[in-house]
Structure formats: C-alpha cells, structure tokens
Amino acid sequence: xxxxxxxxxxxxxxxxxxxxxxxxxxxxxxxxxxxxxxxxxxxxxxxxxxxxxxxxxxxxxxxxxxxxxxxxxxxxxxxxxxxxxxxxxxxxxxxxxxxxxxxxxxxxxxxxxxxxxxxxxxxxxxx
Ligand SMILES: Nc1ncnc2c1ncn2[C@@H]1O[C@H](COP(=O)(O)OP(=O)(O)OP(=O)(O)O)[C@@H](O)[C@H]1O
Numbered sequence: 228x229x230x231x232x233x234x235x236x237x238x239x240x241x242x243x244x245x246x247x248x249x250x251x252x253x254x255x256x257x258x259x260x261x262x263x264x265x266x267x268x269x270x271x272x273x274x275x276x277x278x279x280x281x282x283x284x285x286x287x288x289x290x291x292x293x294x295x296x297x298x299x300x301x302x303x304x305x306x307x308x309x310x311x312x313x314x315x316x317x318x319x320x321x322x323x324x325x326x327x328x329x330x331x332x333x334x335x336x337x338x339x340x341x342x343x344x345x346x347x348x349x350x351x352x353x354x
Contacts, residue, residue, distance in 0.1 A: 248298070252297075252298055258297055262293055262297060266294075276344065276351075286343065289336040289340070292332045292335065292336070300325040300326060300329045303325040304322055
C-alpha cells in the first residue's frame with residue numbers, strides 16, 4: 228500500500244476498528260466471555276488480597292497474554308474458515324497449532340494465579 232500522511236483522524240479510526248474487533252470477539256466467542264469473567268474475578272481478588280506492584284504487573288501480563296492468544300486464535304480460525312469450508316488436514320493442523328497457543332497461555336495464567344493467590348488464600352483461612 229502507498230504510504231499515507233500522518234493523520235489524527237486515521238489514528239482515531241484505528242481505535243474504532245479495534246473496538247469493533249472487541250465487540251465481535253465478545254459477541255461470537257464463548258471463550259471470550261469466560262476470559263472476561265475470570266479477568267474480573269482475578270482483579271477483584273487482587274484488590275481483596277492487596278497484591279503488591281510486582282504481583283499486579285505479572286497478573287496484568289498474564290491476563291493480556293491470554294486475551295492476545297485467544298484473539299489471534301479466533302482470527303486464524305476465521306481466516307481458515309474463509310479460505311476453506313470443507314474438511315482439510317492442513318486446516319486442521321493450522322487450527323490445532325493456534326489452539327495449542329491458547330492452551331499454553333491459559334496454563335501459564337493458571338500457574339501464575341496459583342503461585343500468587345494460593346499462599347494468600349491458605350493464609351487467609353489459616354491453613
Ligand atoms: N476445516 C477443517 N478441517 C479439518 N479440521 C477442522 C476444520 N475446522 C476445524 N477443524 C478441527 O476442529 C477443531 C476446532 O475447530 P473450530 O474452528 O470449530 O474451533 P472452535 O471450536 O471455534 O475453537 P475454540 O475452542 O477456539 O472456540 C480444530 O482445532 C481442528 O482440529
């Protein structure tokens with residue numbers, strides 16, 4: 228594409244496109260609603276247990292990585308469904324790899340959540 232002149236309107240428009248993407252993500256992806264629910268739960272728990280600055284940074288990274296991988300997985304699935312509507316072994320491999328990325332990020336988030344919250348939960352209930 229031809230390079231265009233810098234424009235504030237065009238930059239603001241790209242925020243609108245990103246917001247359209249967010250609406251599409253929440254509307255069509257059940258996993259997105261699960262991520263939102265757990266994000267809210269983790270943030271509320273973070274305030275309840277009084278996380279320190281480092282713990283918050285790690286939690287924010289974990290939440291962002293899970294959302295980013297799920298959004299990229301959704302994009303890859305949509306491209307795959309657009310270019311191939313029939314059963315195809317190559318599409319299967321592409322989608323399975325994208326799903327693996329989501330699984331790894333979700334497992335990482337669970338491990339981080341356990342490392343940060345488990346000792347605080349145990350202490351709270353005097354275990
Ligand atoms: N066209 C296809 N050809 C072969 N296998 C496919 C095809 N489409 C989907 N699959 C298989 O089904 C799995 C699920 O794909 P699908 O597009 O239904 O994702 P999904 O159920 O929306 O996943 P998510 O859990 O991300 O919502 C893929 O990982 C792949 O193994």
